[in-house]
Amino acid sequence: MNKKLFYIAALLCVGQSSCKEDFLVTTDPTRIGTGVFYKNEAQFRQALNGVYGQLQSITGSAYIFEELPSDNTTVDLNPSDRGDAVRWEAFEFSTVNAGNTEIGGLWSRYYSALYNTNYTLEKLATSNLEPTARGPIEGQLKFLRAYFYFHLVQYFGDVVLVTSTVDNPNQAFDLVRSPQAEVWAQIEKDLQEAVAALPATYPAAQVGSATKGAALALLGKTYLTQKKYSDAVATLKQVTGYALNPVYADNFNPAKKNGPESIFEIQYQGGNDLGEWSSFAxxxxxxxxxxxxxxxxxxxxxxxxxxxxxxxxxxxxxxxxxxxxxxxxxxxxxxxxxxxxxIKYTHPHTISGRTDDNWLILRYADVLLMLAEAINEQSGPTAEAYGYLNQVRTRAGLKDIAGLDKATFKTAVMKERRVELAFENQRWFDLRRTMTPAELTAFMNAYGLRERANPTVSRGGISFTAQDYVYSDYEYFLPVPAPEILLNSKLTQNPGY
Structure with missing residues (x-):
């Protein structure tokens, strides 16, 4: 078999216990084949949990793409080890290129999860599950698919939009990048259907599953990102049943996971050998x-x-x-x-390297600040917009804000989002959402000048290069991984790379 074709086909089979028999006829006797799996609710829940499990690896490296490129975080550079470090340091110093293996890993993780999501949805559509059992599983899978594409479209712009699996490996060579508008439309569709299918709450055994509130919150953020402010306001106001945690730090305390403010968080479990631990600290x-x-x-x-x-x-x-x-x-x-x-993710734990900290994806403070932002964009700083913003400030022990115009209120909301959601992988998308590529270029280059002049951490005698912290407007999007273009010549590269 052609080596390139085998590689593509193998990627398409990631997460599937066996590929179609006309491609690989051998089977692993220790694994359950797809022909006898996907038969009952328990098995579909296992498949769904498998996709949730892939969120852990996606989240574990998300800081590289959503915090390091911003003005929020930097690196403690190691002068004695300049090997693999340059891969992730590139996101801090604005020196990313299409050959960066972190980009390749990012692409693979998302499309592996999408394959498993699509495959499970297809099996679900032809199953005999009762609607009461099928609906929540389908809703969660569509929420997850929307979540994956919500990130991909902001990382890369036009992306390969796949909502079904391929029948044979050759079809992989026909995949092309879809326009951003089509991707956003699919995200909206999936989330709207998820809202209709998902319950508000689950039994304790299913804690961490995506709820109606999670789908509404992500749909509201989707509208806000596209500057559909009236849709954002109407949707975010439907996110009910949540409240600000009286103590801010409790949101991140492993002993108080999935609290009143939590809308959706990635579940981890430390202190054992089950392989579900986190290690952010x-x-x-x-x-x-x-x-x-x-x-x-x-x-x-x-x-x-x-x-x-x-x-x-x-x-x-x-x-x-x-x-x-x-x-x-x-x-x-x-x-x-x-x-x-x-220290948000630094808590006592019993086994070295195995922490119990979850990672919050959506929480109620985020919703309140999105409402304040969207209302201001529509109508200026109304009393309602001030109310949402000041709820968050009051919990933080700060005085209410008042007397601002539209522009200064927007600045205040963005500053509030920065400190409220610090290190929660929100900053880079917030900057992109509220700035044009030209504005972001000027902003990031100004930050780079400050960091070069007064580095947060000593560089141990390693000088900055001429390329460090030189941000260009094409970096608004990441490059498509070079190996993907080599495998599929129909994929195009983003300008500038």
Whole structure:
């Protein structure tokens, strides 16, 4: 078999227990074939949980694409190891190219999850499940498909839009990138159907499943991103049954997961050998911090998501969110080390490298701030818009804001989103949503000049290159991975790459 064709076909079979028999006739006797699976509700729930499981790997690296490119975080550069680090450091320094393997991994993770989502939906459509059982499963799968494309279309612009599986590997060579408008339309359609199919709540055993509220919140964000402000307001006002957590830090406390503010979060479980743990604290802690932050000495923290001087300065005096989100130094062997670090995902745990922290994707504070933003874009800073914004500020221990015009109110909402949702993978999409490519270019280059002049973390004698922090407007989108274009010549590259 042609090597290239085999590679494409193998990718299309990711997550499927066996491919179609006319492609690969051998089977693994230790696995259940698709012919005898997808027969009852329990099996469909297993398949659905498999897609949820893929969210863990997607979320585990999302900071690279949604925080590092922004002014929120930087890197604790390792002068003695300049190997693999340059792959993810490129997103901080605006030096990403189409050959960057982080881009390739990103593309593969999303399309693997989409394949499994589409395949399960197809099997569900021909199943004998009762509508009461089928509806919520279908709604969750469509929510997940919309969630995947919500990110892909913002990462890459035009993307390959697939809502069904291919019949044979040759069809993979006919896949082309669909216009953004078509992708957004599919996201809206999936979410509208998810809203109609999903319940408001689930039994305790299904905690973490996507609800009607999650679909509404993501649909509202979809409308807001497209500047469909009236649709955003109408949709986000339907997100009910949630409330701000009285204590901001409780949103991130593993002992208080899925609390009153949580709309949708990625589930992790540490403290065991089940393979469901998170490790954000280890990824984000400064490289030389050893046990000072994680509590376990025999670790090598990543230093990959360090709060910037820029972000630290954005907190107002008295804002309780600052101490719940970051620290500006740590103490090791009695010495204070002035390197800031994230503490949102740093909590006691029993096994080295295996934390119990979930990752919040949608929470009620986000909805309130989106409502404030969308209403302001429609009508200026009305009393209602102030009310949504000030609810979030009051919880943070800050005074109400008043007396702003439309432009300054928008600035206030964006600042509030930055500190309220810091390190939750919101900042980059917020910047893109509220700025044109030219505006974002100017903004990011100004940030780069500040960081070059006064680096948040010492670079250990490594000088900046001439290309570091030089942002161009074409970087509004990521490049399509070069290997994907080599495999399928019908895929086009984004301009500038």
């Amino acid at each position: 280890y990824t984000f802690a400064p490289r030389a911090s050893a046990a000072a932050i994680t509590g376990f000495a025999s670790t090598s923290p990543g230093g990959r998501n360090i709060p910037t001087n820029d972000l630290i300065a954005a907190y107002e005096p008295g804002d309780v969110r600052k101490d719940a989100s970051l620290k500006t130094s740590y103490t090791l062997n009695g010495k204070v080390v002035d390197i800031p670090y994230i």
